[in-house]
Amino acid sequence: MSSFFTLPSTFSKFQFYPLPFSSSSCSRLPCRGGSNVQHVENHDLHFVLHDALDASGIDTTHAREARQGFCSQIKRLTDIEKETSICINRHVDLGRTALYIAAEDDSLVSHSSVPLPVDAFVGRLDDLSMDYCPHYNPRCDSSPEKFLESIERFLYVHKGFRRTSANLLEPQALYLHSVLTHRSGSPAMLSLIYSEILKMLRLWGLLYFDAEIYFPHDALNVPKGYHKMKSKESDQAHIMTSGNLLVEILNNLKHAFWPFHHDHTKTLFLRAAHAANCVDRSDFVGESGSQIASAKAAQHRLDRGVWTTVRFGDMRRSLSACERLILLTNNANELRDYSVLLYHCGLYKESLQYLTKYQELKNSSIQVMKLSDSKRSMEEDAAVDKLLTRLSLIQLEHGWSRPSVARNFLGNNSDPC
Template identity: 55%
Template sequence: MAAAVGIVSSYPRLKSSPSPSKYSKYQSFHPTCRLVCCGGGSELPPPTTPDFKFALHDALDSSGVDTTHAREARQNFMSQIKGLSSIEREVSISINRRVDLAKTAISISAEDFALMSQSPLPLPVDPFIDRLFDLAMEFCKTNKVLRASPEAFLDSLYSFLYVKKAINSFPLAQLNYGFVQFGSSNQGFHRSNMRSRLEPHPLYLHAVLTYQSGSASMLALVYSEILKVLRFWSLLDFDCEIFFPHDRYGLPRGYHKQKSAESDHPHILTVQTLLEEILKNVKEAFWPFQHDHTKSLFLRAVHAVSCTDRSGVVEESGFHLESAKTSRWRLDRRTLTSLHLVDTSLALSACERLILLGFDPKELRDYSVLLYHCGLYEQSLQYLKLYQDRKGSSLQKQASDELSILEEVAGEKLMMRLNLISMEEGWSKPPHSGKILLNNSEPS
């Protein structure tokens, strides 16, 4: 877990912010705005009621891990997304909204920080929220924005965020909040693709603001929050939209919507899409089974189920069997597998929050297979059945491509395996269910 703890070691003097956030003065202000929906008229499901009985925090508690801060961060996350109506899910992130995306992203950081560090202190929120305020203030101090045309305004903002800035643009001392030193003010943000990095810094807003390096979704969030501040200050008097790149190298940038083309529409990032993108990036980075990237996360996990079943050793290659056994061992020890971060608790946490967003039933299925690997068979069967019910009642057209067919077959095999396990006496209370995340035994 050495690489993952890199985030933790960056904050050696964590303490609560001494004063209320300067950002809070306008956070509670929600002016009437024109809702711009990006779903082409399609209807999303209604907001999900958080009535799920998730397993992660209880399992960690039974292992002796204090989850107080993780639970508090989860509650903060839920308090934000409960305001997501069916309409607001399709609203562009570039306009004002009731859901505070910055606080939602920080709550994701705070929960995962608590799970990784097991620190007695929570991750502070206000200093990182204030940092977004300071970025907007710095932009106004170093650029002539009052009389600029929309194009010149957006060019200045792009240069401010992504291009090296003047050394004296902002006193570095004002960026020190007593517990964390933010990045040098003469360095712009740059994009980092998580698949080429061992560290999880690009996936979390607090680390992105500290190191000024992040995924495309995080950079888009930073961009949108600066626009929100500028709009509140009445410095943004035109209809601005954010172009979200779908390649591996592009940077999120603003453009004048009145001069946009139809080809720009697929690049508009909605509130729902942004939150999904953030959590899916975390889920993928910490997924315990990182072998064979030609398969989906679910297929990799189900394949590992087959490999670790000794009754099927004859049918499996020695390489796949040993790979799955080693993955299971490292999974139990919460260490690294290959070149990717593996921490089952973070993968489970990402799945649970994606389920709370209530958009894709497949998250129930992925959560189920992770619970299976944790030995929580009763909960695994419960969520797999729930997935089948949701899938059957979904109005969305079911895909019939080869990957989807393979996933359906794998899901049926997993269901069959769970039904067989359920016939065994005492199956709902596996002896290792409480300590699967902290097991230090060697692979046999």
């Protein structure tokens, strides 16, 4: 057998198999609300993160409760609700959903004996809307434009909320409770806060026109409101829907905590596949020494059991983001990305299950794959084929039996979060 298909000794030595799922766990895939998650309705597939942490001696009670809260919200996210603007959405509490995301990740990395106080932060979000009332002057803010200007003056000047000047890899900018505390956040978080203020003002009868939020796609601007009746055709691309906002929040977390940060011209999957040596090395002739060193360092940390560092991601939070994206979206690529992370965790059986499901969906007529870059798509397909071949050979050569020496990397918290 060629060296390409040789199982690395570190993987075979430290392979870990999670405990069976309990019936009460919300980590089981069928958390669905209509047709938006049809592709995960397969009882043979299950998530592994919470059980893996439990098996390492880490209590995931609070993380599971937060995941259940997240599931309870996205069950209401029908296809119609997914396409509804965040300014008028009524069925899904976006603020509470974002806080459930934060609560789960906080539990995963802090191992705190108390959960993140979701209700308290929901109250803080409501108080923010209440605080605006003394700043509202109906005589001066009579026109829609003046009204929105007064909200933005309150939010960005009086309250001091700002778009983070740092890279989106800064965790504080990606979690709602941190943004409410530090008042610096990503465009997604600022848009969510702005929309919550608008919804509260509409509830109180103060918002008398159809307002929309302009979501910035550049690196500088903050979300701004505008009168939808006076909008331009070009504004349509900047409307944030409920479904897109949650995907944006989770994608930001997925990118921020992805363990492989080398070569940002590559997709997340290709970075992980490169670290697993599932990518044609000839494509990387132009790589710098620092990029190659970064890839080797990431794999070395994983081999040593160090799953989180300040600058190089966090396997636990990237896995949790992937699991929630699978629940939320009908994008088969999320199954593929989750699979390659499971491969790096030594969870070969589960990795093969998810990768096989990805292939089935990709090849089916139901799943429409949007390919913007044919060369990149071919490179990803080649990496998937190599990973499938490797996993199949691992199954044939080693089987899925528990190794004599098992070690759970996910519970190792030797580096700061």
